[in-house]
Amino acid sequence: MLGAALRKELLLQWRTRGKLMAVFVFGAAALLLFSFAIGPNAVALRTFSGGFLWLGLLLSSTLTLAESFHAEMENRALEGLLLLPSDPRALYYAKAIANWLQLALLGIALVPVMVVLYDAGTTRLLMLLLVILLGSAGLSAPGTLYAAMTAQLEAKQTLLPLLLFPLIVPALLASVKATSYAILGDPMGQARSWIVLLAAFDLIYWSLCGLLYGRVIED
Amino acid sequence: MDEVAVEVEHLARRYGRRWALADVTFHVPAGTVMMVAGRNGAGKSTLFRVLATAIRPDRGTVRIGGFDGVTQREDVRKRTALLAHHNYLYEALTAGENLQVVADHLGLSRDRVLPALEQVALAERRDDPMSTFSAGMRKRLSLARLLLQAPRFALLDEPYGALDPPGFDLVDGVVRELKRIGTTILMATHQWERSARLADVALVLEQGRVSWQGPASEVMAHEVRS
Numbered sequence: 001m002l003g004a005a006l007r008k009e010l011l012l013q014w015r016t017r018g019k020l021m022a023v024f025v026f027g028a029a030a031l032l033l034f035s036f037a038i039g040p041n042a043v044a045l046r047t048f049s050g051g052f053l054w055l056g057l058l059l060s061s062t063l064t065l066a067e068s069f070h071a072e073m074e075n076r077a078l079e080g081l082l083l084l085p086s087d088p089r090a091l092y093y094a095k096a097i098a099n100w101l102q103l104a105l106l107g108i109a110l111v112p113v114m115v116v117l118y119d120a121g122t123t124r125l126l127m128l129l130l131v132i133l134l135g136s137a138g139l140s141a142p143g144t145l146y147a148a149m150t151a152q153l154e155a156k157q158t159l160l161p162l163l164l165f166p167l168i169v170p171a172l173l174a175s176v177k178a179t180s181y182a183i184l185g186d187p188m189g190q191a192r193s194w195i196v197l198l199a200a201f202d203l204i205y206w207s208l209c210g211l212l213y214g215r216v217i218e219d
Numbered sequence: 220m221d222e223v224a225v226e227v228e229h230l231a232r233r234y235g236r237r238w239a240l241a242d243v244t245f246h247v248p249a250g251t252v253m254m255v256a257g258r259n260g261a262g263k264s265t266l267f268r269v270l271a272t273a274i275r276p277d278r279g280t281v282r283i284g285g286f287d288g289v290t291q292r293e294d295v296r297k298r299t300a301l302l303a304h305h306n307y308l309y310e311a312l313t314a315g316e317n318l319q320v321v322a323d324h325l326g327l328s329r330d331r332v333l334p335a336l337e338q339v340a341l342a343e344r345r346d347d348p349m350s351t352f353s354a355g356m357r358k359r360l361s362l363a364r365l366l367l368q369a370p371r372f373a374l375l376d377e378p379y380g381a382l383d384p385p386g387f388d389l390v391d392g393v394v395r396e397l398k399r400i401g402t403t404i405l406m407a408t409h410q411w412e413r414s415a416r417l418a419d420v421a422l423v424l425e426q427g428r429v430s431w432q433g434p435a436s437e438v439m440a441h442e443v444r445s
Contacts, residue, residue, distance in 0.1 A: 001324065003323075004320070004323035004324050004326075005324070007320075007323060008309075008320045008323070011312065011316060012309065012311055012312070015311040015312065016311055071309055071310065071311055074310060075305050075306050075307055075308050075309070075310065076303070076305035076307055077307050077308060077309050079273055079305070079307065080305075080307025080308075080364075081307075081320075081324060082296075083271055083272065083273060083296050083299075083300075083301060083307075084296065084321065084324050084325055084368070085292075085293055085296035085297060086324050
C-alpha cells in the first residue's frame with residue numbers, strides 16, 4: 001500500500017515540477033533579502049548563513065506543504081482513496097516522504113545560493129548534506145500533518161505556519177546549529193550532539209504524526 | 220434475493236443546525252436496484268455519503284452487507300463504491316494514470332485499466348490529462364473508476380449528470396451489467412422515468428425524510444400525484 005501511495009505522490013510531484021522551480025526562486029529571493037538586512041558585513045553574513053538557509057527553507061516549505069494537498073482537495077481525491085479503502089498511515093507516510101524529498105532537494109539547491117550570497121563555502125559537504133536531509137525530514141513530518149489539517153480551510157496559508165512554526169522550533173534550532181558548525185568549523189566536536197538531537201526529534205515527529213494522521217483526515 | 224444488503228434505521232445527519240437527513244429508515248434486498256428520488260436538497264447526496272462512510276451519521280444506524288457503517292467502516296468500504304458529485308480524480312494525471320492509482324491501491328493488476336476505459340469509451344483518451352476533459356468525460360472516467368472497484372454495493376449519485384444521450388445509454392448499460400453480476404445498486408437521480416425502467420424499487424426523499432417508497436414502476440404515478 002505504501003508503495004502504491006508513494007508512486008502516486010512522486011508522479012503528482014513530477015507533473016507539477018514547475019511549481020518547485022517557483023518555490024526555489026522564492027527561497028533564493030528570501031536569502032537575498034536576508035543579506036540586504038545584514039548589509040555589507042561579510043563576517044556577520046557568514047556567521048548567520050546557517051540560520052538564513054533554514055529560514056529560507058522554512059518559508060519555502062509552507063508553500064510546498066500547502067501545495068501538496070491542493071491536488072488531494074480539488075476533486076476530493078484524498079477522500080476517494082480513503083473510501084477504496086486505503087490505509088491512512090500509508091497515505092501519510094507516502095505524502096511525508098514525497099514532501100521530504102522535495103524539501104531536501106530544495107535545501108540542496110539553496111546551498112549554492114547561500115555560498116554565493118554569504119561567502120559561506122565549506123568542505124564538510126557530507127555533513128551539510130546529512131543535516132539538510134535530517135532537517136527537512138523534521139519539517140516535512142509535522143508539516144504534512146498540519147497541511148492536511150488546514151487543507152480544507154480558507155485561511156490555510158495563514159494557519160499552516162502559525163501551527164507549524166512553534167512545533168518545529170527544536171528541529172529548526174538543531175538544524176541551524178549543525179549547519180553553522182558545518183560552515184564555520186567545529187573544533188569542539190559539538191555538531192554531532194546537535195545532529196543526534198535532530199535525529200531524535202525526527203523519530204518523534206515521524207512516529208507521532210503517522211499515528212495522528214488518520215484521525216485528522218477522517219474526523 | 221431476500222437477503223437484506225442495506226439496512227438504514229432512523230438515520231439522521233445535520234450540517235450545523237440544519238438537518239440534511241431527519242429520520243430515514245429503509246431496507247434494500249441484495250441484488251436490488253433502488254432508485255432514490257427527491258428534489259435538490261432533499262438529502263440524497265448526504266444519504267449516499269453516509270452509506271459510503273465518507274461522513275458519520277449523527278443518529279441512527281447503517282448496516283451494509285451486515286457491517287456497521289460506523290464501527291466497521293473498513294469492511295463497508297471494501298465492498299462499496301461511490302460515484303459522487305466530486306469525481307475523486309487527480310487533475311494533473313492522465314485518465315489511465317488515475318485508474319492506475321486506483322488499481323495500485325486495490326492491489327489489482329494494471330491490465331484491468333484499459334478494459335475499464337474501453338467500457339466507458341475513453342480508451343483513446345487514456346494518455347490525456349484529466350484537466351483537458353469535459354464534465355461528461357470526467358463522469359465517464361468516474362464510472363470507469365467505479366467499474367474497476369467491482370463493488371458489491373454501488374452508490375450512484377446523479378450518474379446521468381453532465382452526460383450526453385450516448386452517455387445516458389452508457390450508464391444504463393453499466394447499471395444492467397452491475398445488476399447482472401449481483402451488485403446491489405442505489406441510484407440517486409432526477410431522471411425519474413429513465414431510472415424507473417432500470418430500478419426494482421424506489422424511495423422518495425423530502426426534507427430529509429422518506430416521503431414514499433414502493434415499486435419503481437409506480438414512482439411516476441406518485442410524482443404526478445404530488
